[in-house]
Amino acid sequence: MNRRIRQLGIGMLVLYVLLFGQLNRVQFVKAQELREDPLNVRPLLREFGRARGQILSADGVLLAHSVATTPDSDIDFVRQYPTAERFAHIVGFQSFNQGAFGLERSFNDELAGERFEQQFQSPADLFRDRDSTGTLVLTLRDDVQQAAAAALGTRRGSVVALKPSTGEIVAMWTYPSFDPNQLSGLNGTLVNDAYEALRNDPDEPLLAKSFREVFFPGSTFKLVTAAAGVQSGLVSPSTPVFTESEEYHPLPSGTPIKNFADSTCGGDLREVLRVSCNTAFAEMGAEWIGPEIMVTTAENFGFNDELPFDVPGAVPSRFPTDYGEFLADVQYYRVTAPARARGSTNDTSESDGGVAANLPTLPNGATPIHESSAILAQTAIGQNDVAATPLQMAMIAAAIDNEGVLMAPHVVAEIRAADGTAYSTVQPDVWRLATSPGVAEILREAMVNVATSGTARNMAVPGLVVGGKTGTAQLGTDPPNSHAWIVGFAGLPNNPPELAIAVIVEAQPGADEQTGGRVAAPIAKAVIEAAFRVESETQLE
């Protein structure tokens, strides 16, 4: 029997080695995966077991705080949001049942005090139990946010206002929004029902459309086309003077581009921008600037790139980059910006990337245009496949107002320790150089002209220097409806830039060029007034 008993011992040993192996799998190899499993509520319980820091607006209004629950509850603290839907898209929420969104998610570690520099500010922290949670102070002002929400009312749309010199977001509002208190409550069933209802709402109240949805920018995009033209050196405030016309016929063929209400327009840069002349900008983009400079300029303004933004989920804006091959037919040759650059340096070598080396350059420097030139004519006026977030459009105005320098947008100004001292202050950060200062100044002056005597007159505020550009992006003709846009800036005379703004009111009835000026401009004006009201008061003190 002893042989069998020894075999039994070996068998038992094998069984226990298997146990040990599986234990290692569960407790070591796959432990991290299991800890992060979405079904695992333990990390959540840990999170909800203690209060986290507050979130405050720039003007000191409480936006989010932790509130102790009743003692017999499964979780000890819940988040509450005194301003309800007003900051929901930025602050987000922290929900036991639905996870965390917005700043509550992206700044989770700072709010919970889990960063190393929060926990160990001095060696003494090793020996004491100090409240390490962080308070977020935002760049947004509640008074301006209120003004934006009130001005937009119950029309679907977004308002974005930011400081051009720093990239600090001052207001960022999208209607419809949602009440985050519904999602952070203790009753799991109510929370889940509320979340489902919000998710199934066709108006998508959960979606922060100001930076998470793209729209046709329409005529507001002409600012980028103008910047491309001036930057390339082919367009200046005085030349060329675009021929008065009703229609632009793209090369070599394509749907003619008309002006709004079949009007006739033309003239120099200031004039075509003032009246938002489609034919002139289509021609400028397709025949004077060319795709290379158009794409480069759009990308310098931030298109086709991930936006560096501290609220999660920002989507990139789009500008089409493919305009096809070169056309060999000499009758379509044009002196575009790259052609002139090549002609001036007398450099006809093939080193210049995309230009067809096997196609001749004419003595006057003209080179072939692209086969999809008709598309370029459309994208130059913000149609076709151009799509931008309201934040992106506000940033275009901000760059023009800030000598061409595009600052990285952000909503968090500083993180304070529990004792009120700032332990981390966000420094302004240059994202990219959109244009040269000279080009920016020309466009800035042209935009002021638009707000003084052009389509953006409704935006003007007495006592302030205001510049703007309207847009009406047609969505359909039956019935006619379109997105009403305005982008612009405002500042005290002879002062550094103060505020850039973009407003979109979605799917408004009507399709004429006045729509943006009529619908969106008054909203921008109300926000500008709110933003400068307090600033001027503080200056008086």
Place this chain on the structure above:
Amino acid sequence: MTAAEQSTTPPAVTNLRPRRVELGLVVMVSMVVVFAYGLASLGRNAELPADIRPFLVGTLGLFFFIHFAVRRLAFAADPVLVPTALLLNGIGYVMIARLGSDVDGGGDLAGLQSLWTGVGVMAFVITLVIVPKARALAGYRYLLGLAGIVLLALPLVPGIGVDIRGARIWVSIGPVNFQPGEFAKIALAIFFAGYLVESRDLIRNRIELRDLAPIGIAWVASVGIMVFERDLGSSLLFFALFVVLMWVATERSSFLALGLFLFGGGAIVAWRLFDHVQARIDGWLDPFADFSGDGYQIAQASFSLAEGGLTGTGLGRGDPDRVPIAESDFIFAAIGEEMGLAGSTAILMAFLLIVGSGLRIAIRATRPFEKLLTVGLTTLIGLQAFIIIGGVIRLVPLTGITLPFVSYGGSALVTNYIVLALLIRLSHEQRAAEPEVVQ
């Protein structure tokens, strides 16, 4: 009386060496347990438990009592078995007290468990007293076999049998609730050993159809437990115990193969026919598929173990009561969470020590009945621990059963102490018979 003739070294003195080793181990174990008890309370509410002094006195008293009982009643016995069992019992108690403090009115669990521990130790001593010779048990084999069957069937008797958590393994008579199946284990282990010693030569030499009858009866009985009492763990344990003993007794591997075949067949049929078996298999394969239903407990156990990682959250600092029935079947997950892989591996090692010591006693035993009985009792503890730990950590499908010495439960604890007493008795007899080995 050769010992009296070699009078230069009195055998009693020499033979007390294992007891001195045991005393040292018992002192160490009691320190570990008392420190763990204090830590669990410190981890929870940053203060020492109010009853740390009574606990210290009670633990030391109980531990020394059991040690001196062994010294008096089975002085030559293996020195590792008792301390190992006490360690398991102590760690289990600390976890139960710690878990109970999270549950409303759960403080009672710890109180009851300490009561059951006392009863278990008394049962241990009484067993040592009333079984001075293990051999004598063989004479009661048929009586015990019958008692085992009756005990197993008792929960099925209308009026006294009670359904708890889907299994009908409880008996309730007046104020007393107990699981007769636990005590049936000992009775059947003795019966199997006695019966197989008697008939193994017959079975070994020529296999006729009727020789297969016993294994067939065991199989039918196991299936019966599974079907009527829905107690998969006990069903598996009894059948495995019988097959192992048959295999060891007859030395015929064909019985092992036949046993595995019958087990496989029974398992497949059960899986096809019974929802509760199917639920266990599904919960084992993918507990996350039916997270809010059948898979919940296993999934929570996995989360609990993962939370512990290598070194654990620290006693009292984890959240092990997320796992339903953490104090009983799933206590291993609680240990893994708060003491980490280090702690859970220590528990595995403790059971391996018991298995190793038990099988060593079996190998050295000279008479077949003692050999088989030791193998049976050792297999009971070793396999039962494997079945429940494997279920909790998802190595095998979960079959609800207690972790010997560790889980909350009176019947199980008393049974385990009786098994321990029998192993001590068997070890003492074997070592006392070979004094040279002891020296």
